[in-house]
Amino acid sequence: MFRVKDLLLSPETFDGPIFRTHLRCFRWYGYVASKDQKKPWLSLLRCTIFTASIWLSCALMLARVFRGYENLNDGATSWATAVQYFTVSIATLNAYVQRDRVVRLLRVAHEDIQNLMLEADDQEMELLAATQAYTQTITLILWVPSVIAGLIAYLDCIYRTLFLPKSVFNMPAVSRGEEQPILLFQLYPFGEICDNFVVGYLGPLYALALGITTIPLWHTFITCLMKYVNLKLQILNKRVEEMDVRRLNPNLVIERLSSSDLTFWRLQLFKEFVEEQLRIRKFIQELQYLICVPVMADFIIFSVLMCFLFFALTVGVPSNMDYFFMFIYLFVMAGILWMYHWHATLIVECHDELSLAYFSCGWYNFEMPLQRMLVFVMMHAQRPMKMRALLVDLNLRTFIDIVRGAYSYFNLLRSSHLY
Numbered sequence: 001m002f003r004v005k006d007l008l009l010s011p012e013t014f015d016g017p018i019f020r021t022h023l024r025c026f027r028w029y030g031y032v033a034s035k036d037q038k039k040p041w042l043s044l045l046r047c048t049i050f051t052a053s054i055w056l057s058c059a060l061m062l063a064r065v066f067r068g069y070e071n072l073n074d075g076a077t078s079w080a081t082a083v084q085y086f087t088v089s090i091a092t093l094n095a096y097v098q099r100d101r102v103v104r105l106l107r108v109a110h111e112d113i114q115n116l117m118l119e120a121d122d123q124e125m126e127l128l129a130a131t132q133a134y135t136q137t138i139t140l141i142l143w144v145p146s147v148i149a150g151l152i153a154y155l156d157c158i159y160r161t162l163f164l165p166k167s168v169f170n171m172p173a174v175s176r177g178e179e180q181p182i183l184l185f186q187l188y189p190f191g192e193i194c195d196n197f198v199v200g201y202l203g204p205l206y207a208l209a210l211g212i213t214t215i216p217l218w219h220t221f222i223t224c225l226m227k228y229v230n231l232k233l234q235i236l237n238k239r240v241e242e243m244d245v246r247r248l249n250p251n252l253v254i255e256r257l258s259s260s261d262l263t264f265w266r267l268q269l270f271k272e273f274v275e276e277q278l279r280i281r282k283f284i285q286e287l288q289y290l291i292c293v294p295v296m297a298d299f300i301i302f303s304v305l306m307c308f309l310f311f312a313l314t315v316g317v318p319s320n321m322d323y324f325f326m327f328i329y330l331f332v333m334a335g336i337l338w339m340y341h342w343h344a345t346l347i348v349e350c351h352d353e354l355s356l357a358y359f360s361c362g363w364y365n366f367e368m369p370l371q372r373m374l375v376f377v378m379m380h381a382q383r384p385m386k387m388r389a390l391l392v393d394l395n396l397r398t399f400i401d402i403v404r405g406a407y408s409y410f411n412l413l414r415s416s417h418l419y
Contacts, residue, residue, distance in 0.1 A: 006100060006103070007032060007033060007040075007044060007099055007100065007103050008032075008033050008034065008035045008040055008103075009023070009032050009033070009034055009035065009103065009106060009107065009110075010034070010035055010110070011034050011035060011036045012110070012114075013034075013106060013107070013110045014027065014034060016109075016110055016113055017113065017128065017129075017132045018109070018113065018131060018132055018135055018224050018227070018228055019106065019109070019110075019221070019224055021136070021139060022139075022217060022220065022221040022224060023106070025213070025217050026217075026221070027043065029046065029047060029050050029214075030043045030044055030045065030046035030047030030048075030049075030050055031047050031095060031096070031099060031102065032099070032102070032103060032106070047096060047099075048096070050092075050210070051092050051093055051096045053206070053207070053210060054085065054088065054089050054092050054207075054210055054214065055089050055093070057085055057207035057210060057211070058082065058085040058086050058089045060207075061078070061081060061082035061085055061086075062082050062086065064078065064082070065078050065079050065082050076308065076309055076312035076326060077325045077326060077329070079305070079308065080305060080308075080309060080325075080326070080329040081211075081329075083301055083302075083305050084211065084215060084329065084332070084333075085207075085211055086301070087294070087297055087298055087301055087302070088211070088214050088215045088218065090293065090294050090297045091218045091219075091294040091297075092214060092218065094290070094293050094294050095218065095290075098289075098290055101286060101289065101290050102290065104286065105225060105283065105286055105287065105290070108279075108283060109225070109228050109283075112232065113128070113228075116128065116235070119247070120235075123238065124235050124238065127231060127234055127235060127238075128231065131227055131228070131230075131231045134227060135220070135223065135224045135227050138220055138223050138227075138339065139216070139220040139223075139224075141335070142216040142219065142220055142332065142335055142336070142339075143216040143217075143220070145328050145331055145332060146211075146212045146213075146215055146216045146328075146332060147212055148328070149212065149324075149325060149328045150208055150209070150211070150212030152324070153208055154205070154208070157205065215332070216332075218294075219336050219339060219340075220339075222287075222290075222291055222339075222340070223339045223340075223343055225287055226287070226340075226343035226344065226346075226347060227343060227346075229280060229283060229284055229287070229347050230343065230346045230347050230350055232276075232280050232283075233280060233347065233350040233351055233353075233354070234350060236273065236276055236277065236280070236354065236357075237350065237353050237354055237357040238357075239273070240273055240354065240357040240358055240361055241357040241360050241361055242361070243266065243269060243361040243362060245262070245265035245266060245268075245269055247269070248265060248268055248269065248272070249265070252265065259367060263366070263367045263369070263370050266366065266370055267370065267373065270373060270374070270377050273377070274377060274380060277354065277380070277381065280351075281385075284347065284385070284387065288387060288388060288389070291340075291389060292388070292389045292390050293389075293390070295340055295389035295392070295394070296389045296390040296391065296392055298336060298337060298340070299337070299389065299392050299398075299402065302333040302334075302336070302337055302402075303402045303405055303406050304406075304409075305329075305333065306330060306333055306334065306403075306406040307405075307406040307407075307409040307410045307413065309326050309329060309330055310330075310406070310407070310410040311410055311413045311414060312326065313326055314410075314414060334403075337399055337402060338399055340389075340394055341394050341395055341396055341398055341399035342396060342399070344387040344394030344395055345394075345395045345396045347385070347387060348385050348386065348387065348395065351385040352385070354381040355378045355381040355382045358374060358377060358378045358381060359378065
């Protein structure tokens with residue numbers, strides 16, 4: 001059982017350059033709390049209610065889609081929505097269960113970023129600023145389509161409630177096909193299960209608000225963590241290549257150091273670089289433990305659903321609204337898979353450059369004992385780095401295989417339908 005004090009972050013953490021937006025949202029949902037909050041346990045309790053709400057919405061959506069649809073396009077969009085909620089339900093439950101790991105990762109990242117801002121040179125500050133701008137852009141790219149889709153559903157609900165109330169609340173007519181339900185009612189079995197205004201009307205509005213915020217929030221937060229790791233590796237490679245002992249002691253004057261003193265300080269640099277590499281590996285391992293289950297679920301579910309949506313687009317007769325929502329779902333699902341596999345590839349490639357950075361540090365000017373030590377350090381840096389989600393390697397090759405597999409299954413479905 002979690003203790004409240006173990007899940008509290010310092011107020012400064014919520015103003016960090018990379019995680020600022022996501023942490024403020026997480027504090028609102030109750031996944032983390034700040035030490036300056038008067039009653040942080042209320043925030044953490046809110047997380048339990050929030051997680052249960054998502055699972056309840058997901059269960060109702062699945063109950064609706066398993067009843068079947070007369071129209072393939074209605075079924076496609078409803079299945080896509082229900083599956084999106086199912087995957088985010090897995091992710092939020094995973095984050096709820098592993099809140100202590102999330103807090104540990106955030107504390108480590110915040111401390112590292114604070115130290116970096118104190119000791120970084122101009123080039124390293126530019127790398128930090130570029131990382132901050134990149135994470136903001138990625139967050140915006142995934143949030144915009146989700147929010148637009150949600151606003152369209154809200155507008156449809158409000159307009160038809162005000163001007164076409166018979167098509168909203170006349171459930172028997174909707175069941176007979178005489179009236180068209182609003183978009184939200186196509187997702188829930190409220191005609192028979194929850195026939196009242198609060199649950200049947202306000203419930204979907206609340207569930208939609210959860211979906212359009214939580215789905216992009218979780219995935220872009222993990223992207224920020226992965227981009228932070230990439231930043232750490234970029235800075236490590238830069239410092240290894242420079243091999244500047246003045247980082248350990250700014251008062252050192254290289255020209256006045258004897259060869260033995262210079263060797264001593266370079267050995268200390270080697271030690272610091274190896275320790276930093278081990279810290280990065282530990283952080284990556286913790287990150288893998290955090291994301292392995294939800295990313296594996298995304299890998300399986302999204303690849304199947306993308307195939308199904310392509311099939312519905314070509315076989316069915318979708319309306320303009322159906323086209324819009326299907327393309328939004330395809331974009332969001334492909335974007336989520338791409339973010340994980342692309343940034344994992346960046347981390348692996350940046351780590352593989354570390355041994356090259358050691359080779360480029362001017363080793364031929366070192367003393368012989370230091371050159372021999374460098375060989376072992378390079379061997380340590382060449383240990384293979386992989387990011388995995390249970391049985392799946394996270395890299396661009398896997399992402400391409402997912403797209404190819406979805407397209408192959410789509411062709412198989414289309415061929416069987418034609419015959």
